[in-house]
Amino acid sequence: xxxxxxxxxxxxxxxxxxxxxxxxxxxxxxxxxxxxxxxxxxxxxxxxxxxxxxxxxxxxxxxxxxxxxxxxxxxxxxxxxxxxxxxxxxxxxxxxxxxxxxxxxxxxxxxxxxxxxxxxxxxxxxxxxxxxxxxxxxxxxxxxxxxxxxxxxxxxxxxxxxxxxxxxxxxxxxxxxxxxxxxxxxxxxxxxxxxxxxxxxxxxxxxxxxxxxxxxxxxxxxxxxxxxxxxxxxxxxxxxxxxxxxxxxxxxxxxxxx
Amino acid sequence: xxxxxxxxxxxxxxxxxxxxxxxxxxxxxxxxxxxxxxxxxxxxxxxxxxxxxxxxxxxxxxxxxxxxxxxxxxxxxxxxxxxxxxxxxxxxxxxxxxxxxxxxxxxxxxxxxxxxxxxxxxxxxxxxxxxxxxxxxxxxxxxxxxxxxxxxxxxxxxxxxxxxxxxxxxxxxxxxxxxxxxxxxxxxxxxxxxxxxxxxxxxxxxxxxxxxxxxxxxxxxxxxxxxxxxxxxxxxxxxxxxxxxxxxxxxxxxxxxxxxxxxxxxxxxxxxxxxxxxxxxxxxxxxxxxxxxxxxxxxxxxxxxxxxxxxxxxxxxxxxxxxxxxxxxxxxx
Numbered sequence: 001x002x003x004x005x006x007x008x009x010x011x012x013x014x015x016x017x018x019x020x021x022x023x024x025x026x027x028x029x030x031x032x033x034x035x036x037x038x039x040x041x042x043x044x045x046x047x048x049x050x051x052x053x054x055x056x057x058x059x060x061x062x063x064x065x066x067x068x069x070x071x072x073x074x075x076x077x078x079x080x081x082x083x084x085x086x087x088x089x090x091x092x093x094x095x096x097x098x099x100x101x102x103x104x105x106x107x108x109x110x111x112x113x114x115x116x117x118x119x120x121x122x123x124x125x126x127x128x129x130x131x132x133x134x135x136x137x138x139x140x141x142x143x144x145x146x147x148x149x150x151x152x153x154x155x156x157x158x159x160x161x162x163x164x165x166x167x168x169x170x171x172x173x174x175x176x177x178x179x180x181x182x183x184x185x186x187x188x189x190x191x192x193x194x195x196x197x198x199x200x201x202x203x204x205x206x207x208x209x210x211x212x213x214x215x216x217x218x219x220x221x222x223x224x225x226x227x228x229x230x231x232x233x234x235x236x237x238x239x240x241x242x243x244x245x246x247x248x249x250x251x252x253x254x255x256x257x258x
Numbered sequence: 259x260x261x262x263x264x265x266x267x268x269x270x271x272x273x274x275x276x277x278x279x280x281x282x283x284x285x286x287x288x289x290x291x292x293x294x295x296x297x298x299x300x301x302x303x304x305x306x307x308x309x310x311x312x313x314x315x316x317x318x319x320x321x322x323x324x325x326x327x328x329x330x331x332x333x334x335x336x337x338x339x340x341x342x343x344x345x346x347x348x349x350x351x352x353x354x355x356x357x358x359x360x361x362x363x364x365x366x367x368x369x370x371x372x373x374x375x376x377x378x379x380x381x382x383x384x385x386x387x388x389x390x391x392x393x394x395x396x397x398x399x400x401x402x403x404x405x406x407x408x409x410x411x412x413x414x415x416x417x418x419x420x421x422x423x424x425x426x427x428x429x430x431x432x433x434x435x436x437x438x439x440x441x442x443x444x445x446x447x448x449x450x451x452x453x454x455x456x457x458x459x460x461x462x463x464x465x466x467x468x469x470x471x472x473x474x475x476x477x478x479x480x481x482x483x484x485x486x487x488x489x490x491x492x493x494x495x496x497x498x499x500x501x502x503x504x505x506x507x508x509x510x511x512x513x514x515x516x517x518x519x520x521x522x523x524x525x526x527x528x529x530x531x532x533x534x535x536x537x538x539x540x541x542x543x544x545x546x547x548x549x550x551x552x553x554x555x556x557x558x559x560x561x562x563x564x565x566x567x568x569x570x571x572x573x574x575x576x577x578x579x580x581x582x583x584x585x586x587x588x589x590x591x
Contacts, residue, residue, distance in 0.1 A: 002352055005488035036349070040491040044348025077349075077486060077493075208351045212554050213362060214317035214336065222320035249344035251317045251336070252367035 003038045003077030011071055014132040018100055019068065020056045027081050028052065031108035032178075032201045032231040035080025036209045042066045046206045046226075048178075049081065050103035051110070056132070058100040082209055083230050086199050090173020092118045092143070096187055098160050098179025099125060104201055105178055106133045109140035120167060122146045124160030124183065128153035161186050169194060177201070177234070181256040185243025188234045198234035202242065205249055215251065218242065293572040295331075295565055297579050299524050299546035300473030301447030302385045302409055306331035306565050307579065308537065311528050311551035312389035312411060312451070313337065313362065319378025326382030329561035333379060334549065337389040337413045338369040338405070339422070340397055346418070347495035352484045357503030357530070358552050359482055361418040361496035364391060369401045376407055387411050387449065393421045395432075395439035402444040409446050412436060414462075415453035415478030417500045424453040424478070430465035437469025447472035449526060454506075454513055455481045463517040463525075475526040475549065476513045480506055503552040504530045511543045518544020519587050532560075534567025541582040 010022040027035065029049040037055065038044040043063040050056035059068050070076070086108050093112055095105040102123050109119050120143035125131045127149055138145045146163040147155030156162050160183050169175075169191060177184050178201040188195060204216035204225040211227035218225055219241040223232065237243070245253045295306035309332040310316065310325040316336040325333050345365030352359040366372065369390065379386045388407035392398040402410055414433055416423025426432045433450065441448050450466035452459055454477040463474045479500025484493045492498075510529025518525045527545025531537055532553045540548055553560045572579060 002354070002484070003349065003486065003493065005486075038349055038493075040486070040489050042347065043495060044350070075489070077489075079349075207345065207348065207362060207365070208360070210351060210353070210358075210555060211557070212314050212358075212552070213350070213360075214315040214321050215365065217315065217318045217321040219318065219320045222315075222318060222322075222324040224315070224321075247318070247367075250342040250365050250367045252342055252371050 001079060003036070003079050005075050006078045007075045008070060008072050014056060015130050017059045018056060018132055020050060020054050021067070022054045023076075023078070025078075026053045027078070029081035030085030031104050031111060032085030032199075033081040033083050034230060035078050035082060036206070037067070038077030038079070039063050039066045039070075040077060044077075046203075046209065048104045048201065048230075049107060051107050056100060056103040079209065083227060086176055086201065086231050088112055088115060088117060088174075090117070092171060092173050093120075094167065094169070094172040094175045095119060095121045095123070095137075095141075096160060096175060096177045096179075097121070097123045098183040099130070100132070101179030101183075101201070102133055102137070105176055106136040106140070108176055109137065113140050113142070118142050120144045120146075120172070122148070122160060122163040122167065124148040124150070124163070124179070126150045159183065159186060161190055164190060173197070174199065181243060181246070185256070188237060188243070192238065195235040195238060196233065199231050200234050200237060201231045202229055202237070205247060207249075215247070215249070292569040293578065295569055295579055297547060300409065300449050300526060302332065302387075304331040304547060305384065307541070307545075307547040308561055308564055309387070309526070309547060309549045310334055310554075311549035312413065314551040314554050316389070317375075319375040319381075322375070322379035322386065323382035324558060325561065326379070326384045328558035329565055330384060331547070332385040332387060333382070334387045334389050334411055335372065335376065335379070335407075336366055337364050337391045337416065338366050338372050338401065339364060339391050340368060340401055342366065342368045342371065349493055349495055352493045352499070354484055354501070355505070357501050357505035358555070359484055359494060359499045359501050360479070361494040361499030363496060364416060364419045364422060369405045373405060376405070380408075385409065389413050389451070391416065391419075391422045392436075393426070395436045398436050399439040399443040402440045407446065409449060409472075410440060410444060411449040411451050411475060412440060413451055413478075415451045417453065417455055417479055417481035418496050418498050424455055424481075427453045427462065428456045430461045433462050433465040434469040437466050437471050441470035449473045449475050451475040451478055452513075452517075453478050454509055454529075459513045460516050460520055463521050467521055467523050471523055473524045473526055473546070474517060474521065475528060476517055477506070477510045477529045480509065502530065504532055506530045507532075507536060511539060514540060514543040514545050515586060518584055531564070534564045534571060537564050537568050538571055538582065541579075542585040544584040544587060546583050
């Protein structure tokens with residue numbers, strides 16, 4: 001499809017560099033699916049849905065900086081929803097998120113509760129001021145909501161994995177993961193024996209978002225993350241590039257950051 | 259067989275909802291002897307004539323191996339230059355009526371950064387053709403000297419990158435000199451990919467032949483544009499791009515026919531091949547081998563699907579693959 005025109009109806013600040021944009025169209029996405037957001041005259045970038053009609057954006061580059069200058073009433077081009085989202089499985093699930101990566105998990109948790117699935121959440125942030133969606137997670141998590149901060153200013157001090165000790169991992173039918181790659185790799189490495197029960201929403205350099213250009217292909221299988229992901233079962237991420245390196249816009253290999 | 263494009267609207271991959279990805283392809287039972295699809299073209303022995311085209315899923319060794327495992331007779335890499343390039347800002351593609359517009363902008367990690375991907379791709383067991391681009395004959399030759407591949411395809415035809423591609427490739431004298439320089443710098447087959455954005459593609463093909471090319475590849479995309487009518491903005495980040503897919507196939511068939519009728523070197527046909535019927539038509543126009551690109555929107559299954567259809571056609575007609583090549587011009591001779 002060509003980009004469709006969407007008007008921004010509301011902008012909400014979640015944290016100093018994170019904002020939620022509501023669009024005038026419900027595109028009926030599944031949690032974990034994404035859209036390609038065209039900021040006209042600047043660039044087109046992938047964004048995960050944080051609810052059926054919102055995206056939650058962290059300012060990281062030129063395109064997001066341009067978006068941050070746009071308020072309600074301005075319009076953007078949208079292709080989506082695209083890719084494969086999370087699939088709800090079982091009666092008891094665990095959501096593990098880091099930073100802005102918590103956005104699709106809050107959306108998923110709300111869907112899970114409507115399906116009467118029990119939810120526990122483990123979410124981590126750099127610092128107390130960076131916490132987003134705390135109320136959403138507390139209202140969807142009937143089992144527990146665990147918060148970690150890197151600097152110890154709120155919740156459990158340390159990385160997200162510091163919260164694992166407070167959870168009975170065996171008790172969950174399915175684990176849903178989204179956040180910075182270093183954090184996701186830390187969790188997957190520690191829960192290696194549960195990898196077939198972990199659905200991870202991952203990120204690669206998307207250009208075409210249609211499965212033809214090859215910029216997002218993940219070693220060793222050559223998975224096209226834009227159409228076969230972005231949600232991938234973690235047992236396919238264990239032996240390859242995930243957590244070890246990634247390719248940039250030119251296709252050059254470099255370290256995983258963040 | 260359903261066509262992936264139902265004109266006038268492209269059938270674009272819709273939203274998925276599950277974790278199930280393309281299931282591993284199970285090759286059909288070949289115990290009943292099907293006609294051989296093996297062919298020699300452009301200095302390479304191919305198990306079948308259907309190659310992965312440049313710029314499509316050619317960025318990593320793994321994605322090229324996956325095309326080989328899915329039945330491609332050979333694979334062409336993403337075009338490689340002498341320095342890393344990020345390419346154009348997005349949007350980089352626009353699905354349009356009966357085709358796809360793209361302006362990727364030749365993103366690549368440079369030929370130096372890509373050798374390991376080619377080495378990895380070669381484990382797929384089919385020829386790996388390195389597509390290369392430069393702004394001068396010397397730059398092309400430098401890349402060809404520094405890169406090991408089974409053949410080189412010279413990108414003298416990308417319609418949307420300043421100083422590269424068709425900006426050189428529309429001049430017959432430059433096509434000849436670039437081809438000659440790479441031929442002198444390399445001992446593997448040299449294929450020259452031609453632009454249709456010219457008044458006379460035959461002039462370009464003859465120039466490539468004079469330069470010593472082992473084959474020409476026709477056609478690259480048609481220079482094109484799309485505008486967002488809600489805002490008035492050109493959609494592609496680069497404004498202009500290249501049109502591919504079913505919309506360009508009749509143009510490609512005509513170009514291949516014109517080239518094959520006059521050239522002594524083989525023509526590799528590319529442009530909108532989506533079904534086995536398209537493959538038959540392109541070979542009848544004179545193509546010794548074929549490339550598919552935009553059809554990969556449907557997934558890697560297209561190689562096996564087209565090859566199976568082609569083999570069944572040959573069986574039904576009691577023909578060999580060599581009988582097909584250039585049949586259309588023999589009919590009128």
